[in-house]
Amino acid sequence: GENVEQHPSTLSVQEGDSAVIKCTYSDSASNYFPWYKQELGKRPQLIIDIRSNVGEKKDQRIAVTLNKTAKHFSLHITETQPEDSAVYFCAARMEYGNKLVFGAGTILRVKS
Amino acid sequence: ETGVTQSPTHLIKTRGQQVTLRCSSQSGHNTVSWYQQALGQGPQFIFQYYREEENGRGNFPPRFSGLQFPNYSSELNVNALELDDSALYLCASSPDLSGDTQYFGPGTRLTVL
Numbered sequence: 001g002e003n004v005e006q007h008p009s010t011l012s013v014q015e016g017d018s019a020v021i022k023c024t025y026s027d028s029a030s031n032y033f034p035w036y037k038q039e040l041g042k043r044p045q046l047i048i049d050i051r052s053n054v055g056e057k058k059d060q061r062i063a064v065t066l067n068k069t070a071k072h073f074s075l076h077i078t079e080t081q082p083e084d085s086a087v088y089f090c091a092a093r094m095e096y097g098n099k100l101v102f103g104a105g106t107i108l109r110v111k112s
Numbered sequence: 113e114t115g116v117t118q119s120p121t122h123l124i125k126t127r128g129q130q131v132t133l134r135c136s137s138q139s140g141h142n143t144v145s146w147y148q149q150a151l152g153q154g155p156q157f158i159f160q161y162y163r164e165e166e167n168g169r170g171n172f173p174p175r176f177s178g179l180q181f182p183n184y185s186s187e188l189n190v191n192a193l194e195l196d197d198s199a200l201y202l203c204a205s206s207p208d209l210s211g212d213t214q215y216f217g218p219g220t221r222l223t224v225l
Contacts, residue, residue, distance in 0.1 A: 032211075034213075043202065043219060044155065044216045045216070046215060046216075049212070089154050089155070091154075093210075093212070098160060098167065098210055098211035099145070099157040099160060099168050100145070101157065102154030105152075
């Protein structure tokens with residue numbers, strides 16, 4: 001089946017701490033994994049993505065790791081700031097139709 | 113800004129009516145995907161268009177249909193609206209058939225009464 005599970009559903013961290021969000025996927029043929037940030041009332045914004053030929057990718061305070069054997073990938077945000085507060089979605093591209101299947105989302109709250 | 117635009121911003125319809133939503137893709141992007149996002153959930157894939165042809169469809173009934181035009185803009189049509197169709201409808205464009213690096217538009221909020 002086509003499924004992406006995302007945990008936790010909510011995450012509260014203190015400003016300056018790190019935040020980690022984890023996802024698992026079911027389609028072993030998936031080879032592209034983007035992460036989106038969605039602020040209230042706004043569009044999902046692509047913040048980082050990774051392809052299956054890479055194990056880790058970093059962009060400033062954001063990093064994503066991928067374990068293809070275990071079929072899971074994670075988003076790491078370091079030195080969190082209040083403006084990081086949003087809903088974060090992971091997704092995996094399925095082989096059929098190139099469609100993205102999204103996780104249910106994680107509400108991240110960064111307390112100052 | 114990503115360059116993907118959608119219209120209208122908000123729409124209120126009654127059950128049984130039909131609706132057309134529009135999307136203009138980012139310059140240079142030839143692939144458009146449509147998603148339905150219910151409140152508190154992740155986007156659900158409806159279908160994807162590449163160069164005016166449907167290229168994959170999610171678990172949505174046939175009353176959800178689409179079009180893509182030669183300029184790569186796109187329409188989503190929903191017939192016989194149901195209350196459960198109330199959601200944010202998002203389109204996303206990407207530069208090629210792979211569907212990688214999809215950039216979303218601001219969405220159309222559809223309310224069905």
